[in-house]
Amino acid sequence: MQAVTLGPAGTYSHRAAGAVADEVAFRESVTAIVEAVVAGEFGRGVVPVENSIEGSVTESLDALADDxxxxxxxxxxxxxxxxxxxxxxxxxxxxxSQALAQCREYLEREHPDCRREAVASTARGVARAREDDGVAAIGHPANATEAEPTLSVLAEDIQDRSSNATRFLVVGPxxxxxxxxxxxxAVVYPAAxxxxxxxxxxxxxxxxxxNLTRVESRPSGERLGDYLFHVDFEAGLYEDRAAAAVDAVRDMVAEEGWVRVLGSYDTEHVVA
Known part of the structure; x- marks a missing residue:
């Protein structure tokens, strides 16, 4: 099966998608990935949703709530x-921008005079470094030799926290x-x-x-001060207690709101 994720080739999303599919295609935004899956162009999409240092990827949350x-x-x-x-x-x-933020302490300590430029992906930054000898990039060490001209790895493991990790969600129809x-x-919109x-x-x-592992509010887009909630919890909907909890929330918001269950799933840890 072919999966679609954030491109170009060489991004961390690309590496994560390699654990899901043998063939990987690319889009430039999470919204485009979700739309491609909804349209039936691809059977699977892989989107980053949360980083242990910088927190949630808001574009992913919004795309999952809308489609x-x-x-x-x-x-x-x-x-x-x-x-x-x-x-x-x-x-x-x-x-x-997330990679720059995740390496903020290193950059301020070792290269305080260097300007920083946010680009669409870590792979785009690597491409810039290949094109211009006055530009350095932040990316996976393997990116240095994946294309010509090759780059030098000037420093490794420069992220501010050694536990830096990213959650990717695999989405389908x-x-x-x-x-x-x-x-x-699940996504809950109380409308109240x-x-x-x-x-x-x-x-x-x-x-x-x-156990709730994450609760996060996002603007509903309906009006200022109106929010919906993204909820992750440690139980599958095959469990009576989980189904009962979701039903109870549905009853609470039934008058004008809604609950959208995105699905139950398992977690896989991979080294990319």
Whole structure:
């Protein structure tokens, strides 16, 4: 099966997608990936959703809330950042904004005078470094020799935290949504705002001894101050307690809101 993920070739998303499919195609945005899966162009999409240092990828959260896809699997991979350049004489560091942020302490300590440029992906930054000897890139060490001209690895493991890792979600058509798995993701839109609202939503899970691993609010886009909630919890919908918790939340928001269950799935840890 062919999967689609963030391009160009050489991104961390590309490496994560290699654990899912033998053939990988690319799009320039998470929204385009989700739209391609919804349209039936690809059977699977792989999107980054959360980094252990920089937190959630908001474009992914918004795309998953808006389009009819299912989450089928979670892939967690460690992120190894290296500084790549033609030589040590450079004045600009180019990479994805998340990579620049994940290496902030290193850059401020070792290259405080260098300018930083955010580009569409780590692979785009590597391409810039190949084109311009005054530019360094942040990317996987293997990126240095994956194309010509080759780059030098000036420093490895430059991320601010050695535990740096990223969660990727494997998405597929909504018809493939499963109740099997150890974890479930859902989106809740209460269409209301009153004291104790969030507490009521959380109690639906706490009362059934279900651990919430992530709760995050995002603007609904309907009006200022109106939010929806992304919820991950450690239970599969095949479990009676999980199904009951979701039903309880649906009852709470039934008047004007909605609950969209993205699916239950298992987690795989891979070294990319």
């Amino acid at each position: 009819g896809v299912a989450v089928l699997r979670e892939v967690v991979t460690p992120i190894r950042h290296a500084l790549l350049a033609q030589s040590s004489d450079f004045s600009l560091v180019a990479s994805h 909504e018809s493939k949504r499963s109740a099997a798995g150890g974890k479930t993701s 705002n009153y004291p104790g609202l969030l507490l009521e939503l959380l109690e639906a899970f706490a009362d059934r001894d279900i």
